[in-house]
Amino acid sequence: MREALHVIDNELVHLPYSATDDDVTNFKKLAKKEIYQCPYCQAKLIVKHGEERGLYFSHQHSEACEESRMVDKAEKRYTKQTERESSLHKVLIDIIMDELEIKAKINNGMFVNVGYKAKAEWKEYPDIYVKLPKKELAVSIVTNVSPAHDSKLAQQITKRHEYFIEQGLEPVWFIEKVEQAIEKDKNSIILWDAELTIASKTQEDNMWDKLISSEIEDEKFYDYFSYPSSFIKNVDVKSLYYIFNNDQQVVVKVQRFLKDRVVKPFRAFLINDGYELPFAEALAIDDGFRLSNPDIEEELRKTFQDKVFQKREEHAEQQLHEENLRKQKLEHDEKERELRLKELRKQRMGEEKNPAITYNELKQLLKERIGLTQKEQMQLWNRYMPRIGLNNSKLIWDIVINNDCKNFSDLKRFLDK
Ligand SMILES: [Zn+2]
CATH class of the missing domain: 1.20.5 (Single alpha-helices involved in coiled-coils or other helix-helix interfaces)
Incomplete structure (x- = not known):
């Protein structure tokens, strides 16, 4: 075991993982004065040091009690469960634990512990267990989310998520902030498998549901945003809680989306750009964690x-x-x-x-106008009409009129041109 109760003041004592020879000697000396006891069976504990385990508490004559054995086993399983996480995982848990322990002091009926100790008998562990007067929370932090391991991680997380619900707990997930895939022009966000699994449904999400339900009565709603689907029938707004260290402090980014595709790629309607929340504020206790700023x-x-x-x-x-x-x-x-x-x-x-005229009409007209003789008529017939065409008799009449021809010779001058 890595921790024990201090007999005099009943405080929890944690042994450091890495200890100098002086540390080892000192802790061993203190233990001989019988100031440490098992938090489960209250037996006096001694301190041992090993290559692999470092410094640890042990029952005398290695007669560990049932509870402490179970917690030791749980710790091993939890270590295995969290093998895939980045080094940030441990840091974030410590920060959250500190914050929650402060809140537990001012909130009646609130109790906080690391998951594997609070629920050593379980098959899956939340990182942190929180008991509130009306509900229990399973708080988990996911780091190292990458496309390569996404499907497998999503399966593990889904299993864990459902297990916590089966045990009557409300799962709360924080996710290490990774690069978000946002399609600005389509007003959409593409989620990882894992993200869709751990998205929460909070009081605020319900209020967004209400608002969006009324807005999408306008069937052109999705057109306004150039969002490529208008088939979202069941309005289901969900939220993700990204956790990261900005320059001064650890913050939570609240990101809401309207759930859409349930097959890959998981595109969802992006409700807004989200906002950052100081950690202490995100973890404020209402019914559960507040996780948002109502204003x-x-x-x-x-x-x-x-x-x-x-x-x-x-x-x-x-x-x-x-x-x-x-x-x-x-x-x-x-x-x-x-x-x-x-x-x-x-x-x-x-x-x-x-109107067009016939050759016979032309003959008649010319006779009257320019005194066309029989001989001239033959000449017109043989020499000019084959060239001009019988159907175009009108053309000849137009020439006579337009040029005011007085006789056949006048007309011929124009025809010979
Ligand atoms: Zn014990």
Whole structure:
């Protein structure tokens, strides 16, 4: 065991992992004065030191009690469970434990312990166990989320998540902040498998559900955001809690999304860019952890409504603009058509004013106008008509009229040109 109760003041004593020879001698001396006892059976403990285990407490004559043996076993299983985590995992747990221990002192009926000690008999352990007057929380931190191990990790996490629920606990997951895959132009976020599994459903998410349910009654809602799906029927807003160290302190980033695809890729509608919350605030105790700032959320919901309103206006304006363009084009086309019709009509009317004539009519007309003789007529027939064509008799008559020919010779001058 790595910890014991201090007999005099009943405080928990933790032995350091790495100890100098002086440390070892000193702790061993203190133990001989019988100041350490087992937190489970209250037996006096001695201190031992080994290559692998470092410094540790042990029952006398190696007669460990049942409870301490179970906790030792649980610690081994927990160590195995957390093998995959990064070095940040341990640091974050320590920070959260410190914060929660402070809160436990001021909240009646609140109790905090590391998961494997609180629930040594379990098969899976939360990193931290929190007991509140009305519920128990299983707090876990996931680090090292990468696409390569994503599916396997998601399976492990899902199993653990369901196990905690079976045991009557409410799982709370924090995830080490990794690069987020956000499609800005589509207003969407692409989630890891693991992220979809550990997303929470909180009081604030329910309030967002309400707001979005009313907004999507407008069937063009997703068009406003260029979001590529409009098939989200069951509005289910969820939240993720990213944890990271900004320059001064550990913060939680609250990220909400509207659940959409349940097969890969896990695209979801991004509700906003999220916001950072100091750790102490995120872990404030209401019914469970607060995990949000109600004022910011209220503000964000207002902003969201304004944004939808603005996008709706823009969309309507765009529609109107397109409608106008369509109308203008129609009007233009109509004018073109009318112009063409007019042209055609003019043409036809011209033809009516100036109807074609037959060769016989031409002969008659020429006889009257320029005194065409029999001989001249033969000449016209043989020399000119084959060239001009009988159907074009009118052409000859036009020449006579337009040039005011007085006789056949006048006409011939033009025809010979
Ligand atoms: Zn014991």
